[in-house]
């Protein structure tokens with residue numbers, strides 16, 4: 018059982034490391050290309066071209082003028098559609114499995130977990146935290162509005178994801194570096210602080226949790242109410258209090274499921290109702 | 295039906311990279327700019343390429359192709375050597391002028407190219423207050439006879455002699 022659990026956790030870690038390394042290598046390849054050095058077999062696409070959020074913020078301009086916002090390319094639109102498809106099927110899986118900024122916060126969080134033990138990820142009082150979780154929708158509204166009005170990728174000046182992979186470059190705004198620094202330091206105390214409170218793309222994808230096909234479901238009849246699922250959830254979702262997780266913050270990490278935290282077989286799962294296989 | 299972690303991991307990778315592969319085959323996966331600016335959508339200049347949409351990644355060749363401004367004029371206007379002018383990108387102007395533009399709040403970059411092109415092809419464009427163009431660019435515009443009095447006055451306070 019223990020071996021099974023660790024392999025379930027490993028698979029997500031492998032995907033996260035693979036995507037993180039790939040994006041880092043492509044960014045390096047792009048930088049080296051500008052100095053005349055070419056790394057064989059590696060794309061030299063810009064980070065903007067590989068960001069699905071660029072597609073989302075470009076939508077207004079794309080619909081009204083048929084062009085994309087400056088720095089955004091067609092590949093961003095393609096990735097946007099791919100991620101929407103994944104989200105409709107599995108909810109916030111992009112955040113939990115793919116996004117490199119989410120991954121690095123999670124890895125840093127492991128240090129915080131070691132230092133603070135059970136206190137980790139529980140520093141923000143629940144009464145305040147509950148409201149702060151909606152802040153990211155304000156950020157999303159601002160980004161979409163500002164991009165539509167200016168036709169520019171306004172968000173890049175505060176975007177910690179862009180700063181993470183370009184911190185050495187003069188293209189990165191100081192504000193973005195400061196936000197990246199605060200996010201990484203914050204991750205020692207709170208699991209994924211950027212994702213929880215500020216990420217506009219997480220806000221957008223989180224809406225998919227309400228309508229996704231495969232949902233996190235808890236079987237009431239076999240549940241022993243040990244609350245292991247609640248303790249393990251990085252997004253502080255009370256899995257034990259609902260039969261189906263519809264929370265907009267779920268990142269489909271599967272930490273709460275019977276493959277990982279839940280000690281009872283087949284009790285918390287990512288599943289679709291009524292379809293047997 | 296339940297989805298296990300290993301299946302979900304494989305599905306995520308397949309959907310992302312399969313999607314990229316499929317769109318590459320049908321020519322939709324494009325990670326570089328098409329270098330075709332937006333067109334002005336209404337008014338007297340409707341249908342004309344919009345200088346406001348010139349991006350930092352545009353080379354002088356891209357500008358020449360889209361706006362019919364000669365590469366020689368662009369090179370002379372911005373003090374770029376003719377040998378490197380065809381591939382010279384607008385965003386590289388900032389590096390070219392780093393150290394030469396000493397006064398605070400003065401920028402000669404992509405917006406300066408937008409402004410120059412707009413004046414050159416006689417299309418209205420409002421540059422940022424901090425945008426300046428070199429006096430060599432003003433000379434070219436004067437020679438072409440495209441500037442009116444108001445524009446000449448504006449350029450007196452928004453041009454910089456970089457030849458010194």
Ligand code: SF4
Nearest residue numbers: 250267268270271273
């Ligand atoms: S632990 Fe469960 S409820 Fe919490 S984010 Fe992960 S999948 Fe969603």
